[in-house]
Amino acid sequence: MKIKTFLKYFVLTTLFLMIGGYRYGTGDHVSQLPTVIHFFNPFLYSTDFAHQMIFPWYVKSGLFICLAWFSRLTSIPLEYIFFAVYCLVLYLYIAWTDELLSLLGTRKSVRNLALLLLLPYSYLFSSISHFHLVTLRLVPYFFVLPFCIKAINIFLSDRYLAASIITGMVFYIHQQLGLILFGTLAFPLFLEVVRSHASLKDLSRLFIPFLFLFSVHFACMQLFGNYKNYPWLDPDWGGQLLQMVRFRVPHHLLLSYSGIVEKTSFFLILVITILAVSISLKTYDEKTARRISYMTAGLVLACIAGFIFTELIPLPIAFSLYLFRSDVLLRVIGFASCALLLDRMVGSGINPLVIRMLFIITAFAGLSVCILKDNIRIFIPKNELVSVSKCIKENTPISAFIMASPYHKGLRLYSERSVFVSWKSHGLFFPPNVAKEWFHRMRLLCKMERNIVCQGTPCRKICQENFESLSNERLLDIADSYGIDYLLVNKTRTLPYKKVCEGNQLILYRLK
Amino acid sequence: MILISSQQKIFVVKLLVILCLILIVIIPPSRAFNKKNEKHWLPEWKQLILEGEKPLTRFLVRLRIEDESSLLPYPLREIGRDEFKSFGSSKNILLLSAETVTMSLVLPQEKYEHFVWFRAEDMKAIQRVRWKKSGNKWLKLYRWKDKGVFRLTLKPRKGREDALGPGKWTKHYSSFYEYQLENPKEAEKIVSEPLCLIYQVMRLAHQGLKSKVSMLVFGKKTMHTVTVSFKKKKVIKIRFNEDSSNGFISKMKKTAVFVYKICARPVAGTKHHETFSLVGLNHNIEIFVEPKSGIITRIRGDNDVVGHVDLRLVSVVKRR
Numbered sequence: 031m032k033i034k035t036f037l038k039y040f041v042l043t044t045l046f047l048m049i050g051g052y053r054y055g056t057g058d059h060v061s062q063l064p065t066v067i068h069f070f071n072p073f074l075y076s077t078d079f080a081h082q083m084i085f086p087w088y089v090k091s092g093l094f095i096c097l098a099w100f101s102r103l104t105s106i107p108l109e110y111i112f113f114a115v116y117c118l119v120l121y122l123y124i125a126w127t128d129e130l131l132s133l134l135g136t137r138k139s140v141r142n143l144a145l146l147l148l149l150p151y152s153y154l155f156s157s158i159s160h161f162h163l164v165t166l167r168l169v170p171y172f173f174v175l176p177f178c179i180k181a182i183n184i185f186l187s188d189r190y191l192a193a194s195i196i197t198g199m200v201f202y203i204h205q206q207l208g209l210i211l212f213g214t215l216a217f218p219l220f221l222e223v224v225r226s227h228a229s230l231k232d233l234s235r236l237f238i239p240f241l242f243l244f245s246v247h248f249a250c251m252q253l254f255g256n257y258k259n260y261p262w263l264d265p266d267w268g269g270q271l272l273q274m275v276r277f278r279v280p281h282h283l284l285l286s287y288s289g290i291v292e293k294t295s296f297f298l299i300l301v302i303t304i305l306a307v308s309i310s311l312k313t314y315d316e317k318t319a320r321r322i323s324y325m326t327a328g329l330v331l332a333c334i335a336g337f338i339f340t341e342l343i344p345l346p347i348a349f350s351l352y353l354f355r356s357d358v359l360l361r362v363i364g365f366a367s368c369a370l371l372l373d374r375m376v377g378s379g380i381n382p383l384v385i386r387m388l389f390i391i392t393a394f395a396g397l398s399v400c401i402l403k404d405n406i407r408i409f410i411p412k413n414e415l416v417s418v419s420k421c422i423k424e425n426t427p428i429s430a431f432i433m434a435s436p437y438h439k440g441l442r443l444y445s446e447r448s449v450f451v452s453w454k455s456h457g458l459f460f461p462p463n464v465a466k467e468w469f470h471r472m473r474l475l476c477k478m479e480r481n482i483v484c485q486g487t488p489c490r491k492i493c494q495e496n497f498e499s500l501s502n503e504r505l506l507d508i509a510d511s512y513g514i515d516y517l518l519v520n521k522t523r524t525l526p527y528k529k530v531c532e533g534n535q536l537i538l539y540r541l542k
Numbered sequence: 543m544i545l546i547s548s549q550q551k552i553f554v555v556k557l558l559v560i561l562c563l564i565l566i567v568i569i570p571p572s573r574a575f576n577k578k579n580e581k582h583w584l585p586e587w588k589q590l591i592l593e594g595e596k597p598l599t600r601f602l603v604r605l606r607i608e609d610e611s612s613l614l615p616y617p618l619r620e621i622g623r624d625e626f627k628s629f630g631s632s633k634n635i636l637l638l639s640a641e642t643v644t645m646s647l648v649l650p651q652e653k654y655e656h657f658v659w660f661r662a663e664d665m666k667a668i669q670r671v672r673w674k675k676s677g678n679k680w681l682k683l684y685r686w687k688d689k690g691v692f693r694l695t696l697k698p699r700k701g702r703e704d705a706l707g708p709g710k711w712t713k714h715y716s717s718f719y720e721y722q723l724e725n726p727k728e729a730e731k732i733v734s735e736p737l738c739l740i741y742q743v744m745r746l747a748h749q750g751l752k753s754k755v756s757m758l759v760f761g762k763k764t765m766h767t768v769t770v771s772f773k774k775k776k777v778i779k780i781r782f783n784e785d786s787s788n789g790f791i792s793k794m795k796k797t798a799v800f801v802y803k804i805c806a807r808p809v810a811g812t813k814h815h816e817t818f819s820l821v822g823l824n825h826n827i828e829i830f831v832e833p834k835s836g837i838i839t840r841i842r843g844d845n846d847v848v849g850h851v852d853l854r855l856v857s858v859v860k861r862r
Contacts, residue, residue, distance in 0.1 A: 072643040072651065073591075073604050076675065077616055079705050254650045429616050467705035513620040513707055542619070 039128070041389075042145055043121045046164065047406060048396035050153045052116060053166045054109055055410030060440035061455035062169065065091040066098045066108075067446060077431040077513075078448030079467055093170050093203050113408050116168040122176035123164065124148070129183050130366050134322075135314045136373045139380040144369035146388050151365055157296045158288045158333070159354040160281040163361060171207060174200040178211045179362055182325075185215045186318055190235035198243035205247075206352040212240055213332060214359055218324030227320070260461060261346055267462055268344035273482070274469050275340070275349065278456050280486045283354060285337045287486060296357060299364035300330065306367035310374045326363060332356035350459055410444070414533050418518070419444030421531035422538060426516060432538075433509050434518035436475050437494035441518070450514060451475060453490050474508055475500070498522075506541070515542040582634060582662055584609055585744050585836025589785075589859035592841060594851045600645045603821045603853055605740065605838065608637040615639065615657055617673050617681055620709025623694065626669060626683050634662040638737050642822050652676050658737045665742055665757060667735035673708065681708040686733060690720035691760055719763050722812045734759050736820045739804060742770055743829045744836040747800040758809075764816040765809040773801040773828065780839050785859040799830040799839055817846060821853070 055063065068074055069091075097115060101108040127148060131141045152164040165172040177200050185193040193215055201208025219236055222228035251257040261267045280287035288296075303326050311319035336353030339345045399405055410416060415438055422432070422445040433450040434441055442449040449455075451471035457464040473479050476493035477500065484492050502525060509517055516530065517539045527539040585607065594601040614627060615637075629635050637659050644652040653675040659668045670684040681696040697713040698704045721733060734742075734757050742755065752772040759768045781794040804827040806818035817824045823843030830840035842852040 069645075072602060072645060072653065073641055076641075076653075076655070077707065250648065254648075431616070463702055463705045466702055470702075513616065513709055515616075 038142070038145075039121055039125045041393075042124050042149075043117060045392050045396045046120055046124070046149055046152070047117065048400045049149060049392070049405075050164060051166050051399075051403075051405035051407075052113065053407050054112055054168075055443065056407075056440065057167050058165075058169050059167055060443045061452075062091055062094060064442050064446075064455075066094045067443070069095050070098065070102075071446075074428055074446050075442070075448050076429055078442070079451075079464065079471075091170075093173055109408050109410075112168045115173070119168065119173055119176055120164070123152075123179070126176050126179040126183060127362070127365070130179055130186075130362070131369050133183055133186050134311060134318065134366055134370050136366075136369050137379055139382060139385065140369060140373040140376065142385045143380055143388065144365075144372065146385070146392055148365065149392070155295065155361065156292070157299065157357050157361060158285060158292050159352075159357040160288075160292070161355065161358055163358065170204045174204045174207055175358070175362075178207060178359060181211055181215065182359075182362075185219075185236075186321060188232075190219070190232055191239060194236045194239040198240045201240070201244060202247065206350075206355055207358070209351060210329075210332060210353070210356050210359060212244075214325050214328055214356070217328035217331075218321045221324050222320075227317075258461075262350070263345055263347060265343070265345065268346050268349070270462075270466070271346055271349050271458065272340065272344040274456075274458050274465060276485050277469070277472070277482050277489055278453075278458060278486070283336075283340055283349065283352065285333075285354070286341060296333075296360075299361060300326070302371065303360070303364045303367040306371045310370050311367075322363060322367070326360065329356040329360040329363070333360075414535055415440060416444050418531050418533040418536045418538065421533075422447055422516070422518075425530050426538075430516050431512075431514050432516040432518055433475075433505075433512070433514040435494055435497045435520075436472060437490060437497065438518070447516075450512060453493060509541060516540055582609075583745055583748060584636075584861065585748075586860055587835065587837055587858050588861045589857075590838055590855060591857040592838065592853035593856045594853040596848055596851070598647045599848070600643075601822065601851055601853060602641075602643045602645070603841070604641040606639045607741070608639075613637055615671070617655075617708040618657070618671055618683075620707055621681075621683070621696070622709070623683070626671075626685065626694075629659050629668055635659055635668065636662050636741065638741055640737055640740075640821050644822070650677060656737060658735045660735060660738050660741070662741070664732050665734040665738045666732045667738060667760065670735055670737075679704070679708075681711070686735075686760070687718075690718055693717045693719065719760070721760070722765050722809055723758075731758050733765070736761060736766075736768075736818065739768065739770060739820060740829070740838065743802045743804075744831055744838070746770065746772070746802065747831040747833040748836055750833060752800075759806070759818075761816050761818055763814040764812045766806045766816075766818050767809055768804060768806045768818070771803050771805070773803045775800055776830070778830065778839065780855055782855045783857045785857070797832050797839070799832050802829050802831065803827070804829065804843075823851060 053059075064075065097111050098108055100106075101111050124145060128141055128145060131144055136144065153162055156162050161171065163175065177196055181193045181196040181200065184196065197208060197212045197215065200211055215236060219228055219233055223230060223233050248257065275283050276287075285293075304323070307319050307323045307326070311322060332353045333356050336348060336351075336356070339348030339353070419441060422430070426432075426445075426447060428447070430447045431450070432441065432445070432447050434452075436451055436453040438452065439454045441447075442452065442455065451468060453472070457468040459465075472493070473482075475497050476489070477496035478493075482489070498520065502523065505517070505519075506525075508514075517525065517527075518536055519525070519539070521532075521535055521537050523537075525539045527541055529537055530540050531538040588607065590605045592603045592605070618626060637657060639655065639657045641653070641655045655671075655673045655675060657671040657673075659670075660666060661668065667686045669686065672682045672684075674680050679698060683694045683696075685692045693716065695715045695717075696708055696711045697715075698706065698711040699713055703711055723731075736759055739757070739759070742757070746753075746755065754769060754771040757768050757770070759766045775798060777796055777798050779794070779796050781792070784791055784793050804820065808816065808818075820827055820843075821841060822845055823841065824846050825844040827841070827843035829838060831838050837855065837858060839855045840853065842850070844850050
């Protein structure tokens, strides 16, 4: 790679980082990092019902555990390692998106402009699955996204074996996206074999390595992990899952929950892709045009299947596959198609001066955001919950079992203690007994035992309000029936028990 | 001025002699009292973590010792059976617990926790709780009686109970294991529990005893005769984290340890065949202990499934 190209990606990564931002120890990390802590100290979380999820989570958190091992071996704090890997992944995302644009025949000047436009597109544009292309934290999904793009690039270059191995690697880090990626690559090749455009040998090169890796994982999970006795096709369990999904994550799984903006975005991307493929790409490279159109068709079919088998005929397997996530790869292909259309629209290319000006404006915006806003947070933020959690960690035994408002994000991570239930760390994709128990506990604390009065994010707020309105008697009754020994409540609530930790707003009582 | 007759003088002298004799008689019992205090001996640590490794597998053991026998650990306080919540009036009762975890990158995690209440002076076991926390979970409560051991097993029913704590499990079974003794005269003997051997070894080392001690130990279902014998004194290098008021500090030092060997054999004529087990180790068990502090620096031995396991000290929480 030329030094100039390297510098271009480096500058873009810095701009993405400055404007987009970075976070650690918040959001999804609060449910994923406890598994890393537990891996190194398995005596923790012994009274946490969520500890039953630990084995399957090890598989899912393999990436984090590897990073934590590296941190232990090198004595570099985990926060720095996460940040470095995040920057690297962001760099690869930009570089491999550029490679995809190049493969589709987009000229360099248009590519440079497209990479600048990728910035708002990645952070602001979320379609029906409600996942942004770039997340603010290093999570398995974002880690594998550049590799998905790379696998598509390699596939378009007819290197099926390498594409298959990368897909397998993606699958081990993020099962749903790995399967969606495999479907995205397998579907066009399969159609090409049917239409005699490709050979069976090509198909076997793509299928065999991935299916081998998949079988090993599936067999292990079926024998020892959370796939054991999982009712993949049980419509009754599917119906119950649908009720839980409506309560907790409808934005990721249900089309009916998406608003008009998300649905329009989805169809817009689809239309642009079809236009770009049929008008621009077909005349330039018929084979790539055919593949891109098959891929698009495959991804749309997956989304349709997602709608049918989650909302109309709810099947657990469809929930586990998260088929709406196909929309993420469709957005990547859609972006490449947009760039291609733009390339064909500006006949003689874009004046480099315009691009330089845009670079300067973006850099200025990036600097301003960086100065005005604390946008890159490498460490766990200091707030009330974090400081109270620190006190809990120092003043309670490791077997302490705490009940708090499910609204609090990160009590399990920051205090390293077992927590009764939390909104963030749901167990919907774990064995039915764990998922049902999570839902039951949520309904107890949210005062929704009889009926659920909300859907999705508003439920969180209602839960918080209902938890605060629970009487002391009811709260202690629930605590007693589950063997809770510590209660973390707002200071407005006074209980006749010993105070262990006290913050500005929160107070921890010892019940036993 | 008070005048003392010669007869009175003789009486005073006799009184003094008698007093001296009484004092001489009293001194040994007071020493015995000190010795009794010795029986209350507790090591300097409150919690130890030992860790061992095999390819792709980690073994962790967390030992805890408490002198508050009234302390009810988590699963026990949730069980609605009061007969398992009282331990008599003796102040000499200690609670020793061991949590063992086997972690593999391929197989699911195995996790057991084990609590024993016992009399410090003679190692007589009073009660034990064994809790399987992983896979098909169960909780077994054992109560030592005059003629044998009573056991209550708790299991979750399939479905929702599996995700709940042991207090909510509704499948209960009880059984009674009569002591099988080689010699009926042994019926009066003290029956201990495998985990008490850890305390026995620490105390022997603390007293500087290099002798051999035999005990009757009730395992899972069977009685074993166990011999704890001094093997050697050794200077070893240890590296561990110590929990202090300033947080965890890393320590590395050379220390002299006593090595004790544990040999167990089932009592002849026992109904159930059972392999002896101490923190997951079955044969050739050796315990390395620092005499002064009672810190167990190493436990090694053979496991029937994975072979030789060497558990080394990684963390100490000292008694404050």
